[in-house]
Amino acid sequence: MGARFAVSSLIFPTNGDPLMVDMTSGQAHTLQDIRADYMAQTRRKRVYGAILLSLFVVMMVAGFQTADARNAGGFWEGLHRLFDFPGEVLGEALEKLAELPVHFVTYLPSLIETINIAAASTLFGALAAAIVSLLATRGLARWPRLVPVFRRIMDAMRAVPEIVIALVLIFILGGGPVPAMIAIAFHTAGALGKQFSEVNENASLKPLEGLESVGATWSQRMWLGVIPQVAPNWFSYGLLRFEINIRASAILGFVGAGGIGYELKNAMSWGKGQYDEAAAIFVLLFITIVVVDQLSSHVRDRLTHGAAASKKERQS
Amino acid sequence: MLSVQGLTKRFGNKAAVDNATFEVSKPAMIGIIGRSGAGKSTLLRMMNRLADASEGSITFEGNDITDLTGAAKREWQSRCAMIFQQFNLVPRMDVASNVLHGTLNRRSTLATMFNLYPQSDIHQAIDILDRLGIAEQAAKRAEALSGGQQQRVAIARALMQNPQIILADEPIASLDPMNAQIVMEALRRIHEEDGRMVIANLHTLDTARRYCDRVIGMRDGRIVFDGTPEQLTTGVARDIYGAGDDFSEAATSTEIEALDRPKQGIPVPA
Numbered sequence: 100m101g102a103r104f105a106v107s108s109l110i111f112p113t114n115g116d117p118l119m120v121d122m123t124s125g126q127a128h129t130l131q132d133i134r135a136d137y138m139a140q141t142r143r144k145r146v147y148g149a150i151l152l153s154l155f156v157v158m159m160v161a162g163f164q165t166a167d168a169r170n171a172g173g174f175w176e177g178l179h180r181l182f183d184f185p186g187e188v189l190g191e192a193l194e195k196l197a198e199l200p201v202h203f204v205t206y207l208p209s210l211i212e213t214i215n216i217a218a219a220s221t222l223f224g225a226l227a228a229a230i231v232s233l234l235a236t237r238g239l240a241r242w243p244r245l246v247p248v249f250r251r252i253m254d255a256m257r258a259v260p261e262i263v264i265a266l267v268l269i270f271i272l273g274g275g276p277v278p279a280m281i282a283i284a285f286h287t288a289g290a291l292g293k294q295f296s297e298v299n300e301n302a303s304l305k306p307l308e309g310l311e312s313v314g315a316t317w318s319q320r321m322w323l324g325v326i327p328q329v330a331p332n333w334f335s336y337g338l339l340r341f342e343i344n345i346r347a348s349a350i351l352g353f354v355g356a357g358g359i360g361y362e363l364k365n366a367m368s369w370g371k372g373q374y375d376e377a378a379a380i381f382v383l384l385f386i387t388i389v390v391v392d393q394l395s396s397h398v399r400d401r402l403t404h405g406a407a408a409s410k411k412e413r414q415s
Numbered sequence: 416m417l418s419v420q421g422l423t424k425r426f427g428n429k430a431a432v433d434n435a436t437f438e439v440s441k442p443a444m445i446g447i448i449g450r451s452g453a454g455k456s457t458l459l460r461m462m463n464r465l466a467d468a469s470e471g472s473i474t475f476e477g478n479d480i481t482d483l484t485g486a487a488k489r490e491w492q493s494r495c496a497m498i499f500q501q502f503n504l505v506p507r508m509d510v511a512s513n514v515l516h517g518t519l520n521r522r523s524t525l526a527t528m529f530n531l532y533p534q535s536d537i538h539q540a541i542d543i544l545d546r547l548g549i550a551e552q553a554a555k556r557a558e559a560l561s562g563g564q565q566q567r568v569a570i571a572r573a574l575m576q577n578p579q580i581i582l583a584d585e586p587i588a589s590l591d592p593m594n595a596q597i598v599m600e601a602l603r604r605i606h607e608e609d610g611r612m613v614i615a616n617l618h619t620l621d622t623a624r625r626y627c628d629r630v631i632g633m634r635d636g637r638i639v640f641d642g643t644p645e646q647l648t649t650g651v652a653r654d655i656y657g658a659g660d661d662f663s664e665a666a667t668s669t670e671i672e673a674l675d676r677p678k679q680g681i682p683v684p685a
Contacts, residue, residue: 136553
């Protein structure tokens with residue numbers, strides 16, 4: 100059976116296969132050398148790894164001690180009380196378990212307001228992010244020289260915390276959902292813009308070249324060539340941002356933007372007797388996040404695989 | 416030695432592998448042929464236990480491996496190496512590390528996470544690479560290698576497992592003819608020199624005829640042929656590929672007709 104194939108023809112080939120070049124030019128490199136080189140490389144990597152690991156441990160310990168020393172109360176003294184507050188909330192909520200459904204109904208309108216703020220700000224933020232991200236991606240940008248400018252604009256939008264913008268706007272425009280929406284949309288444009296632009300970098304340029312060859316404008320190329328490629332990833336980042344924004348708009352309720360955050364602040368800070376309401380609000384927020392998450396994975400699956408293919412099973 | 420009895424795999428109501436039965440009494444080089452979708456990959460994946468069987472059993476040296484779980488399943492997988500069409504290496508790790516992955520089943524998780532392999536293993540990995548003619552590449556990243564070299568790294572990883580069986584799922588389908596020949600000859604050599612059983616899915620008849628002692632033909636999940644390459648006549652091949660009744664891309668006419676011609680060797684594009 101050995102006669103059925105010929106090894107010899109391959110050991111000394113006449114063409115320029117890279118392997119063969121290695122074998123013939125590799126006279127200087129004996130197996131011993133390769134072994135030694137690789138062992139040396141491995142040892143070097145191990146030493147670097149050990150140094151990095153010990154540096155990490157030392158810095159973590161030192162940093163923790165510094166932080167703990169500056170702590171007003173002290174980490175170890177307070178640690179055993181860590182679960183006091185959640186325990187109290189849960190205890191009261193369990194005591195008044197029967198009232199929870201009533202609270203759900205009570206707080207549903209303010210939850211809807213919070214979700215509305217989040218949805219509107221995600222929508223406007225994502226629209227701005229889409230445009231800025233295309234302008235800030237190398238290879239796609241309308242004005243390549245201005246790429247750094249648009250990147251810095253996005254950095255600035257991300258750098259300002261939404262609560263600061265909200266406080267300023269509430270001071271100027273008065274309390275309510277609109278300032279909160281603008282504040283979150285501003286931050287969203289910066290944050291999503293960066294993520295969108297990273298997605299854009301992975302888009303194939305070939306369809307764009309095709310569209311350019313038929314005389315398409317920049318906007319046409321972006322709309323017809325890039326968006327179809329990046330839409331699923333944009334969408335899933337957008338929904339993740341929506342999730343984050345629900346939480347953000349709940350927090351802005353604390354500073355007077357309305358919604359469920361305002362109710363949560365009241366329930367938590369008015370002291371005893373309201374923790375069941377706080378628990379109800381937490382449960383509502385949790386359910387909302389779960390629903391958005393489920394929706395997101397479902398829609399994303401359909402976008403990437405198509406409605407028909409999502410159920411089809413692969414087989415060799 | 417290896418016995419497959421009534422092995423079936425269903426996806427929904429479609430049987431990808433339908434009642435496959437065959438016995439292997441001694442280490443051999445076996446080629447499985449058939450057009451794409453015939454169930455060849457699913458059959459190999461069930462033997463490696465990457466996929467679970469719907470029905471039937473796989474027995475190796477008297478041990479039923481069909482329903483192994485946990486550590487026992489992983490131990491079986493370490494004895495039954497798998498080679499893939501797309502090589503399935505870790506692209507950003509160096510070649511020798513990829514080969515050393517063959518020892519993962521024997522080593523502790525913590526040690527392997529920090530790439531701490533014994534020096535003897537590292538030397539053995541480089542020796543195996545040398546046997547396959549790519550020792551020079553040991554320190555390079557796997558992704559920097561050509562397809563043929565990557566497939567040889569995958570074979571080295573399989574050898575590092577010191578397996579009794581090597582399963583190769585379309586090992587040469589992504590390679591040019593030159594590299595395909597190098598890889599197939601490596602597999603043949605491993606079978607002859609080490610006495611390991613090699614089972615390879617192949618998409619071309621001539622490769623199966625040339626390198627294998629035994630050929631199994633599959634069509635629509637069923638085993639329709641099991642015999643020596645000499646028994647593989649044109650009529651049988653037509654049957655396996657379903658050519659004649661309906662046109663099929665998997666069985667191009669040149670391949671079928673090539674069997675009719677007198678032995679003239681396979682042209683190797685240089």
